[in-house]
Amino acid sequence: MVVLALRAGVLGQLVRVSLLLTMPIAVSVVLVSVFTRAGTTVLFAIGPFDATVEGVDFAAQTLVRLFAISLSIGLFLMTTDPRAFVFDLERRGVSPRVAFVAVATIEAVPALVERAGVIGESQRARGLDTEGSVRARLRGVLPLIGPVIIGALTDVEERSLALESRAFSRPGRRHLLWAMPDRTWERWLRWALIALLVATAAARISGRI
Amino acid sequence: MTHLALEGVGFVYPDGTRALSEVDLTVTPGEVVAIVGQNGSGKSTLVRQLDGLLRPTEGRVLHDGVDIAGIRVAALAAKVGIVFQNPDRQIFAGRVRTEVEFGPRILGRSANEAAEAATAALAAVGLTELADANPYDLGFSRRKLLTLASVLAMGTQVVVLDEPTTGQDARGVARIQRVVEAIATAGRTVIAISHDMRFVAETFTRVVVMGAGRVLLDGSPADVFAESAWPTLASTYLEPPLAARVGARLGLGPTPTEVSLVEALVEARG
Known part of the structure; x- marks a missing residue:
């Protein structure tokens, strides 16, 4: 590693x-x-x-x-670029819905952090004390968390509608216009790591390590 | 009344991006100032210096001659209220009136005082009849007006508006213009970031043009939208308002009234 x-x-x-x-x-x-x-x-x-x-x-x-x-x-x-990872999973047969949920979840984290930062600024500009006593901070929980959650839910809804409007749920085979670059040595290394993992697990179960 | 001054202010974000360089700006009480410039020119970073949300990495920000470096945002918010661009980054309450009362209550006003301030602020933005509605049942333009009301209710001496006309129809823009005029009439200061050049030309008495984190132009709309300033505006991807361009062609100056424009056009057609 x-x-x-x-x-x-x-x-x-x-x-x-x-x-x-x-x-x-x-x-x-x-x-x-x-x-x-x-x-x-x-x-x-x-x-x-x-x-x-x-x-x-x-x-x-x-x-x-x-x-x-x-x-x-x-x-x-x-x-690992999350999009590349999920697209490659989809290329290997994972359901597009599962792939979407995975990529949306991964990408939601930085978006939530950014959103929380702006919301924090917005509420502090209205006098919310996020640097003061524990009581003052507790008072700020709802104004900070509320817009984050509501915004995240709205985003999911808008994203779903946008996807549906582009025929996301259309049945049938998809053609990905992108392919993960996968060199020979990378494939060998991947198989070697999988073999190592299996061997380690087997040795562990059998009590040799 | 709060006298704002930025002295040699520079700001660099933690990732190394320089957003402001050597900004010197003074805003006296009661002024109505628009800040314009292309995206990334430093407008939002600049206004965030005014209430300490961002602290200058160079220079200093003064309120009434006092450096605000050691003063907490919660205290500065009593003087400078900022209405952010996206209302959904602020609204949290389940009722319009509760949302508006939040600011005054946080600033220590009594329940009665907060209720009175909320009533006046809601009336100013035309949301009186929606006081008991759920904010998320309102359309975007009304949610923006709600966030404006929630800052008006705080009664700050300086009100900063970030893109107030985004998503507003003509009626909404006219209402915001009336609110700005009312704030100025009360001797309070308004600073607004906007890309809406017509709104800027018609509403503000001073326009600051920013580009690459610096103040490029600072003057009255007549100065900033004068033909001689157009190359500077173009350098920051701004166009003077249509009235200024037509006015220049017809020899009416950069801020003609609509009546004088129509008269000149009729005359020009013979």
């Missing part, structure tokens, strides 16, 4: 994003595992809670797994 990220030129960004994403879960995992996991070797105690070597070991394993999952998802998102 590191080699692939390095090759794609996103290693630094990938590590930063993955650390940021796993940090909130990591903190709770460490606290819960270290202090509540039963073990015989006590490192230190805080009140009634004992920090054990077994707890530290379990927390470390969990963190590594979390980080690996985060790296995988991050690498995929940073190096």
